[in-house]
Amino acid sequence: MTRAQQFGLIIGLVLVAALTLLRAIDPPLLRQAREVTFDEYQRIVPRSFEDMPVRVVDIDEASLQEFGQWPWPRDRIATLVDRLAEMGASAIAFDIIFAEPDRLSPRSVMRAVSGFDPALLDRLPDNDEILARSIADKPVVLGFGLSNEGSYRPPVKAGVAFVGESPVGAPPRITAATPLRPQIEANATGIGHVSLNPGASSAVVRTVPLFLTDGEQVYPNLAMEALRVAQGASTYVVAGAPEIADTMTMVKVGEFVVPVTRSGELWLYVSPDRAERYISASKVLAERGPSAETAAAIEGSIVFVGTSVAGLQDIRTTALGQNVPGVSLHAQSVEQILSGRYLSRPDWADGLEILSIAAAGSLLVIVTTFVSPAVALAFGLLITAMALVASWFAFYYGGLLFDPLAPIIAASITHFAATAFRFLVTDRQRREVRRAFGQYLSPSLLYRIEHTPDAMRLGGDDRELTVMFVDVRNFTEISERLSPTAVVAFLNTLLDALSRHVVANEGTLDKFIGDSIMAFWNAPIDVPNHAEKAVHAALAMRETLAELNANDAFGFGRDYVVGIGAGIHTGVACVGNMGAETRFNYSAVGDAVNVAARIESACKDVAFDILVSDNTARMLPGFALLQAGALSLKGKSTLTRLFAVVGDERLGASPNFIELKNIHQQLIEALRARSTASRRLINAAKLKSAGLPPAAADFYRRISRRADHFRDEHHEAESGFAK
Structure with missing residues (x-):
């Protein structure tokens, strides 16, 4: 027996002792799990209804x-x-x-009736x-x-x-x-x-x-x-x-x-x-x-x-x-x-279950330490099957309630811990190699490489994606004020905080392009409601950036506010491994990617931090969206309708936003008609948007200068533009 095996055996037996003690204490969570197991037994074989008196x-x-x-x-x-x-x-x-x-x-x-003779009450x-x-x-x-x-x-x-x-x-x-x-x-x-x-x-x-x-x-x-x-x-x-x-x-x-x-x-x-x-x-x-x-x-x-x-x-x-x-x-x-059909849990049931955890756990530790992982897994599965079969037969034939869950959970934890220890000791070099390459490849790509034989080939598939570009505002001005080292520190702080929301919302983080982030949803695997999750990620970025500014996380002083612009578009793109045979990247290309990038640039013209295309807006029922007009994006022959993302579904259902949306619609009509009422409606919209994200104020301050965006949108709609 090697020293590593001795150490693993001791650690495993200590863990078994701890799990046995935990079962003896029997915390509420274990009791609830046991009761739910017994409920499932009854659901499988309920007491049959008989015509009793x-x-x-x-x-x-x-x-x-x-x-x-x-x-x-x-x-x-x-x-x-x-x-x-x-x-x-x-x-x-x-x-x-x-x-x-x-x-x-x-x-x-009658006692409660005023004027009624009390002497008559007894009658x-x-x-x-x-x-x-x-x-x-x-x-x-x-x-x-x-x-x-x-x-x-x-x-x-x-x-x-x-x-x-x-x-x-x-x-x-x-x-x-x-x-x-x-x-x-x-x-x-x-x-x-x-x-x-x-x-x-x-x-x-x-x-x-x-x-x-x-x-x-x-x-x-x-x-x-x-x-x-x-x-x-x-x-x-x-x-x-x-x-x-x-x-x-x-x-x-x-x-x-x-x-x-x-x-x-x-x-x-x-x-x-x-x-x-x-x-x-x-x-x-x-x-x-x-x-x-x-x-x-x-x-x-x-x-x-x-x-x-x-x-x-x-x-x-x-x-x-x-x-x-x-x-x-x-x-x-x-x-x-x-x-005469009863269920019972004998007084000695607790003792039997505690003993089974100690015995099965100890055997598992020994088996896992000295035999191959496959044999240890088979032994663990055998213990699980025996616990389930014994518990079920006791219920079915004797109405006895024995908990199979506690021994199974304890055996699983023991097997996992013993296997994990062995893995830590024997596979350290392979793990180090994977960790090193993991710095350069996304977890999803690593998974594909490991589990898909053809994952290394070049090429891609056409898929509907929701693509998002995020860019830092006034980055040139910021970089001029800082040393190169400080610029890198600033970008690391900002991009790390923002990119976490892509992963948290099931997105694929494609790349960092200087001060920009490119991400997409619905690849390499299907992501339900991918447009909604992309917008939720953008809204979370807005909140995170507000916290970073409030806490002066960049060290610029609280008077200087860092801003971002996010453009989101849903469309078909080609996604897959792209590059050379010896060096490639998992990415997406196509018109949908270009449109998302152009929408991000349009945030400056619209004076709003999160914009989505009409395609994406159709997939966001209930979200707090405002029409931002139709803009001519670089490389596009037709206008692209844009919507400003004010908030999520909860904000979209709020009475305050519903009133703002009504005012906004009236304002659009006034701008299209060149009505003098637009000034009054702009002021009303500013007041109603007071509690909304700060970008809303800039949006309405500049909206009168963009009246053509709404008129052009209206003209194209009349001529057959997508609605």
């Missing part, structure tokens, strides 16, 4: 249209309870909290009393919510027997609940909490707490109470772990034994949302009574009453990625228990 009576849009907006008067809720009981519902559970007095009750309404009906009488002696379960205020705890309508060590401290904590109406609460057969994921950081409901605790008493949730009441059971049996306090392992309610997490939560194994699960409340409350089909669906079923109306804000996200009413998840909890 569980239904959701949905206060849906149809119900609200027929019986009015929510909340309904509670005498109507009482009618709903009576109808469901008459049809033989085995339990009626409300995912609705009856906390406030019914404001629609006749007694409440008026009270909807809360009507509902309380309705639910008495019926299998009704009420829901309660959590509160951050007060100390109210709802009564527990069932007994709770503990087996093993007391698990009373295991469930999520309840500090207070929202008080229910006393007369309604007293007559309910069961009371359960409606919280689906209290304190969870994710909006996806993956587990449901079957109990909450205040440290002395446990409070069942709505689904458990509904299942208990439906069976006529009076007691829960809650098992704790042997010799481990505050840990739950199992809950028995009636005939059903439910495996739970250590904190008393049920892993939801959801089925796709189906219409068969729901019955509209309007069908139950129909004036002529429920239909035979509705009665058959309700008879013997556990019925949950809730709402699917989005405006009532009880919409939740399942592991399948579906947005469903919260009440349906209570129903699915009971369906899952009735079907």
Whole structure:
């Protein structure tokens, strides 16, 4: 074993130890990735929908249209309870909290009427009393919510027997609940909490707490109470772990034994949302009574009453990625228990995953150190496949949740690090050669040379490109003031800062020509929206130059402002390797390149820093553009319409720019008509452009001298010029 191999082995094992420790700490990012993996398993094989004796009576849009907006008067809720009981519902559970007095009750309404005799109030009906009488002696379960205020705890309508060590401290904590109406609460057969994921950081409901605790008493949730009441059971049996306090392992309610997490939560194994699960409340409350089909669906079923109306804000996200009413998840909890199909994550799962990271990582380090990279890669892929297959089989055949992602990520990092170390040691000379040539060739050209057999040949392809030329204004004056060394330092600072935006916006930096930059987009590979990205690069250059001037990055003093001009044109050009067989460059040539260069020169005449051609402007929907007239560019027999780029899409949609654009259009018409109104419109445009880039002020100061540019544009348009 060489010293390099020894050193690599030690570094690799230290990395494995660090990754193992990271998994033992289990930061939130790893937990989220694990949960998303388990979601994907459910999406691949969701729990199949079965016709269980569980239904959701949905206060849906149809119900609200027929019986009015929510909340309904509670005498109507009482009618709903009576109808469901008459049809033989085995339990009626409300995912609705009856906390406030019914404001629609006749007694409440008349109490607010001035002059009404208080002595007559007691003779008026009270909807809360009507509902309380309705639910008495019926299998009704009420829901309660959590509160951050007060100390109210709802009564527990069932007994709770503990087996093993007391698990009373295991469930999520309840500090207070929202008080229910006393007369309604007293007559309910069961009371359960409606919280689906209290304190969870994710909006996806993956587990449901079957109990909450205040440290002395446990409070069942709505689904458990509904299942208990439906069976006529009076007691829960809650098992704790042997010799481990505050840990739950199992809950028995009636005939059903439910495996739970250590904190008393049920892993939801959801089925796709189906219409068969729901019955509209309007069908139950129909004036002529429920239909035979509705009665058959309700008879013997556990019925949950809730709402699917989005405006009532009880919409939740399942592991399948579906947005469903919260009440349906209570129903699915009971369906899952009735079907006996559970998901579970054993207590020893964390230990197994940590051990697998340590063992697989150590083996990978050894293999990568002593065998070829190809064999090491094959071994790493084998570990990945084994982790995935084992995790999937555990889920599919046993409902067990084991995380394949953490071992795979750890193995990948370990393999990458060990391979990278080996590469650093054994391939240093080749890397040095590539680095040296990389100073002269662009990364895209290097990639082409390495991966394309014909990349070294001369020649090119015709492609639509967006070409940009950028030039420094008054460079001759600047160079006369500086020494040659200072000129080079100035150019390096400026061109480096500006050229970064070409690369950041997926452009190809062609060359530096003295104080100019040539770049193009959509080659050597296709770049979607290449015109937009070129203009975004130019706008970013404008902002960067403003910062450099403000910070006096060139050392000229803040009174001297360095300016640039950018010309952009979209058209067909020939792009490829050009030059001699022994020395060439990847570049573009053609009319599109010439036009872009001429547009950059036209920035001086127009007195604006970023100009685009009509071709490019057509590809910039929503950008803040202003017509700059039609100019005769050198070498072109026809006029070229130009547009000044004031800003991006966000500025283009701003009310201020829209007003400026309207004023600008009126100004153009006035200039074409030689109207005296042009002076007033110029002043109005100057005022409206006060908060825009400084170039806008110069643009409007000079626009009256360029009236011919707009007249010529108009004349050519009338004679068939491109519009």
